[in-house]
Amino acid sequence: MSNLIFFGPPGAGKGTQAKKLVAQMDIPQISTGDILRAHRREGTALGKKAQEFMDQGLLVPDDLVIDMVDDRLGKADAQNGYVLDGFPRTVPQAVALDELLAKRGSSISRVLVLKVPDENIVARIVGRRMCKECGAVFHMEFSPPAVDGVCDSCGSSALYQRADDTEEKVRVRLTEYAHNTAPVAAYYAQRGIVREIDGVGDIDEVFSRLSAALED
Numbered sequence: 096m097s098n099l100i101f102f103g104p105p106g107a108g109k110g111t112q113a114k115k116l117v118a119q120m121d122i123p124q125i126s127t128g129d130i131l132r133a134h135r136r137e138g139t140a141l142g143k144k145a146q147e148f149m150d151q152g153l154l155v156p157d158d159l160v161i162d163m164v165d166d167r168l169g170k171a172d173a174q175n176g177y178v179l180d181g182f183p184r185t186v187p188q189a190v191a192l193d194e195l196l197a198k199r200g201s202s203i204s205r206v207l208v209l210k211v212p213d214e215n216i217v218a219r220i221v222g223r224r225m226c227k228e229c230g231a232v233f234h235m236e237f238s239p240p241a242v243d244g245v246c247d248s249c250g251s252s253a254l255y256q257r258a259d260d261t262e263e264k265v266r267v268r269l270t271e272y273a274h275n276t277a278p279v280a281a282y283y284a285q286r287g288i289v290r291e292i293d294g295v296g297d298i299d300e301v302f303s304r305l306s307a308a309l310e311d
């Protein structure tokens with residue numbers, strides 16, 4: 096079974112690569128950022144609590160995110176594997192994930208770490224645009240939509256820039272990553288399930304490196 100974690104700094108390409116892989120493997124992409132944004136759009140209590148943290152580029156408190164993931168992993172489509180994208184983001188989240196997987200007689204099979212230097216991250220993030228309707232991700236310069244402002248995947252013209260995709264917020268998110276998230280890779284490294292992938296290059300190039308890392 097493929098219970099995968101996509102790991103790396105904001106803007107490393109986790110979401111983009113996860114979308115390609117799940118299309119091929121027929122397992123769901125579970126992005127805690129996407130789920131939180133959906134809660135905000137729907138105005139749920141969780142969405143309201145998460146809002147202030149997200150807009151500042153800070154991490155949402157662990158307990159909120161862990162309960163949300165527990166719920167998501169219980170859904171029928173996640174019983175044959177999944178790609179976790181943006182979770183776990185702290186060591187306590189990784190410990191909680193182990194516990195909730197153990198409860199289900201399951202475990203993480205591989206952690207794929209996308210390595211992208213900080214100097215590339217800012218350019219990637221500030222040029223990023225997302226589709227409000229289907230979540231497809233574009234980049235104004237590196238992977239623009241075929242028709243300006245229109246989503247290639249669903250045809251909607253609801254492409255937007257995330258409120259936390261500004262240079263100022265990226266710096267905060269990179270600090271959060273360095274302090275809270277980077278140590279999660281070391282947590283899994285002792286198990287021999289971590290593979291590092293060079294995340295610099297075009298989308299297909301990175302995807303073939305990633306596919307090779309899943310084979311070994």
Ligand code: AMP
Nearest residue numbers: 127128148149153154155160181182184
């Ligand atoms: P992302 O879409 O993965 O870049 O996440 C966007 C924002 O959602 C982050 O900056 C956090 O505020 C919040 N978030 C997403 N996933 C997590 C997580 N696992 N733990 C805490 N906060 C998260």
